[in-house]
Amino acid sequence: xxxxxxxxxxxxxxxxxxxxxxxxxxxxxxxxxxxxxxxxxxxxxxxxxxxxxxxxxxxxxxxxxxxxxxxxxxxxxxxxxxxxxxxxxxxxxxxxxxxxxxxxxxxxxxxxxxxxxxxxxxxxxxxxxxxxxxxxxxxxxxxxxxxxxxxxxxxxxxxxxxxxxxxxxxxxxxxxxxxxxxxxxxxxxxxxxxxxxxxxxxxxxxxxxxxxxxxxxxxxxxxxxxxxxxxxxxxxxxxxxxxxxxxxxxxxxxxxxxxxxxxxxxxxxxxxxxxxx
Amino acid sequence: xxxxxxxxxxxxxxxxxxxxxxxxxxxxxxxxxxxxxxxxxxxxxxxxxxxxxxxxxxxxxxxxxxxxxxxxxxxxxxxxxxxxxxxxxxxxxxxxxxxxxxxxxxxxxxxxxxxxxxxxxxxxxxxxxxxxxxxxxxxxxxxxxxxxxxxxxxxxxxxxxxxxxxxxxxxxxxxxxxxxxxxxxxxxxxxxxxxxxxxxxxxxxxxxxxxxxxxxxxxxxxxxxxxxxxxxxxxxxxxxxxxxxxxxxxxxxxxxxxxxxxxxxxxxxxxxxxxxxxxxxxxxxxxxxxxxxxxxxxxxxxxxxxxxxxxxxxxxxxxxxxxxxxxxxxxxxxxxxxxxxxxxxxxxx
Numbered sequence: 001x002x003x004x005x006x007x008x009x010x011x012x013x014x015x016x017x018x019x020x021x022x023x024x025x026x027x028x029x030x031x032x033x034x035x036x037x038x039x040x041x042x043x044x045x046x047x048x049x050x051x052x053x054x055x056x057x058x059x060x061x062x063x064x065x066x067x068x069x070x071x072x073x074x075x076x077x078x079x080x081x082x083x084x085x086x087x088x089x090x091x092x093x094x095x096x097x098x099x100x101x102x103x104x105x106x107x108x109x110x111x112x113x114x115x116x117x118x119x120x121x122x123x124x125x126x127x128x129x130x131x132x133x134x135x136x137x138x139x140x141x142x143x144x145x146x147x148x149x150x151x152x153x154x155x156x157x158x159x160x161x162x163x164x165x166x167x168x169x170x171x172x173x174x175x176x177x178x179x180x181x182x183x184x185x186x187x188x189x190x191x192x193x194x195x196x197x198x199x200x201x202x203x204x205x206x207x208x209x210x211x212x213x214x215x216x217x218x219x220x221x222x223x224x225x226x227x228x229x230x231x232x233x234x235x236x237x238x239x240x241x242x243x244x245x246x247x248x249x250x251x252x253x254x255x256x257x258x259x260x261x262x263x264x265x266x267x268x269x270x271x272x273x274x275x276x277x
Numbered sequence: 278x279x280x281x282x283x284x285x286x287x288x289x290x291x292x293x294x295x296x297x298x299x300x301x302x303x304x305x306x307x308x309x310x311x312x313x314x315x316x317x318x319x320x321x322x323x324x325x326x327x328x329x330x331x332x333x334x335x336x337x338x339x340x341x342x343x344x345x346x347x348x349x350x351x352x353x354x355x356x357x358x359x360x361x362x363x364x365x366x367x368x369x370x371x372x373x374x375x376x377x378x379x380x381x382x383x384x385x386x387x388x389x390x391x392x393x394x395x396x397x398x399x400x401x402x403x404x405x406x407x408x409x410x411x412x413x414x415x416x417x418x419x420x421x422x423x424x425x426x427x428x429x430x431x432x433x434x435x436x437x438x439x440x441x442x443x444x445x446x447x448x449x450x451x452x453x454x455x456x457x458x459x460x461x462x463x464x465x466x467x468x469x470x471x472x473x474x475x476x477x478x479x480x481x482x483x484x485x486x487x488x489x490x491x492x493x494x495x496x497x498x499x500x501x502x503x504x505x506x507x508x509x510x511x512x513x514x515x516x517x518x519x520x521x522x523x524x525x526x527x528x529x530x531x532x533x534x535x536x537x538x539x540x541x542x543x544x545x546x547x548x549x550x551x552x553x554x555x556x557x558x559x560x561x562x563x564x565x566x567x568x569x570x571x572x573x574x575x576x577x578x579x580x581x582x583x584x585x586x587x588x589x590x591x592x593x594x595x596x597x598x599x600x601x602x603x604x605x606x607x608x609x610x611x612x613x614x615x616x617x618x619x620x621x622x623x624x625x626x
Binding site: 074075078084091092093094095099100102103104105106108114115116117144146147 | 481484485486487489490491493494497498501502503504505506507560564565614617618619
């Protein structure tokens with residue numbers, strides 16, 4: 001098959017005496033969604049930051065299109081087409097859609113000797129870019145970012161990254177703060193990005209969301225890749241178990257869900273939970 | 278009035294393209310609240326103090342005050358939009374005035390040398406502020422307070438050391454007097470035109486040039502802005518230097534007008550300039566605001582400041598009105614900002 005867009009070989013990262021990442025080996029190909037699963041503190045954020053050029057690996061190598069790369073600063077990663085979208089979209093609530101879309105790369109035109117921010121082009125391009133991703137509710141580039149829903153903000157941020165030529169899209173818990181419907185919008189946009197041949201790294205701890213879009217899964221436990229498997233190789237329960245470090249959390253999870261269904265959505269009392277575990 | 282409209286068209290012209298068609302676009306403008314505030318204040322004082330308030334003398338009285346505050350309020354506004362604050366202007370104004378007066382008055386050097394040195398003082402203090410804020414990570418409320426006291430002390434010490442006095446006289450040549458310290462028609466200070474020019478330049482920077490987008494972005498979210506490739510450090514230092522320069526400009530023009538400079542004075546500018554900016558709809562935490570709003574806020578504040586003398590009220594009441602106005606302005610701006618955020622997002626699922 002095609003060469004991976006991004007590959008990590010034996011990447012280690014430690015902060016002083018604390019080892020955060022151990023021998024991470026990961027590959028992601030164009031048009032593929034790699035789901036990075038892991039509990040809190042598993043090293044997901046450090047891994048993302050390493051990919052985005054915020055941290056430099058202590059040892060190990062990163063490759064893009066088969067060539068070794070090193071990132072000294074986030075800009076280096078961005079210039080190579082690695083874009084990170086954070087949980088809240090990393091956008092500016094009080095800026096207009098058009099302005100925030102083009103932060104740092106403002107379109108300009110000349111009026112006499114003066115460089116002028118081209119608001120019309122900015123707004124039109126921004127609106128067109130999100131609408132192509134199927135978010136047709138955004139139709140006015142003068143609206144403020146803060147007035148958009150969480151899902152719309154995420155979508156806008158993803159559309160922005162793709163518009164500016166992202167080849168690897170890192171999505172840091174894009175669905176964590178969203179409701180069910182909003183999350184499904186974002187998942188659809190992830191699939192759209194994949195269809196356009198972008199390599200997507202989707203970080204989440206919601207197994208259902210991961211299973212909906214992922215082609216390839218990696219479970220991170222205490223800084224190491226505990227499992228690396230393709231779509232369909234493991235069930236939801238197995239993945240949940242892995243994330244919890246092998247404890248029978250899946251049983252607990254299904255038991256809880258069963259309980260909640262029969263008890264009008266209330267989780268069981270701590271006492272009953274203890275008996276299940 | 279001629280000058281007032283001049284200022285307004287200078288700023289609206291620059292951002293006229295953004296003036297919207299719908300209610301939503303209108304309410305989204307940061308100065309939506311301050312327009313109402315200005316109207317209310319103007320109507321109130323015209324009604325209470327009678328026709329004198331709308332005669333040229335009435336206009337001159339607040340325009341002269343507005344021009345001086347306005348020149349510093351504009352860069353302070355830019356800084357606040359970028360999420361920073363600069364209180365050191367209160368010390369830079371007398372320091373630069375005295376620098377000019379000592380060099381061109383006490384030592385008799387040509388005006389150009391004194392003016393250049395005074396502007397240099399402003400730019401230097403601004404650069405130090407910006408550098409310290411970035412390097413130490415101490416909030417920009419504290420750093421400029423530090424530099425303010427340092428500059429105040431240095432001004433006093435050096436003035437006494439060099440001239441043996443805490444004030445200095447200077448008689449500028451007609452050319453310089455005409456440029457920065459003249460009264461036009463016997464009552465309109467030439468600084469009003471400088472204010473208009475400053476407003477036009479700052480409006481261009483903030484609303485028209487791509488640089489303005491960076492200012493909003495830095496004020497909105499500094500880390501995202503840096504990740505987007507904006508040179509945030511250079512931007513912050515430039516903005517602090519701009520505010521230092523504007524303060525020096527006001528200091529020099531005061532020295533030109535009064536033909537003397539004192540060690541003290543200028544502290545009133547600290548709070549007045551911040552109030553102008555806040556009344557004008559700039560968000561205290563950054564990321565939101567407009568030059569047109571700052572200009573309106575400046576006019577509102579100076580109208581209250583001066584208008585009180587045209588009424589029969591005790592002038593001390595002016596402070597009460599200003600206090601109430603500030604509170605009202607912030608409340609109103611918050612309301613308008615909420616409307617701006619929620620407008621046309623009703624269709625949310």
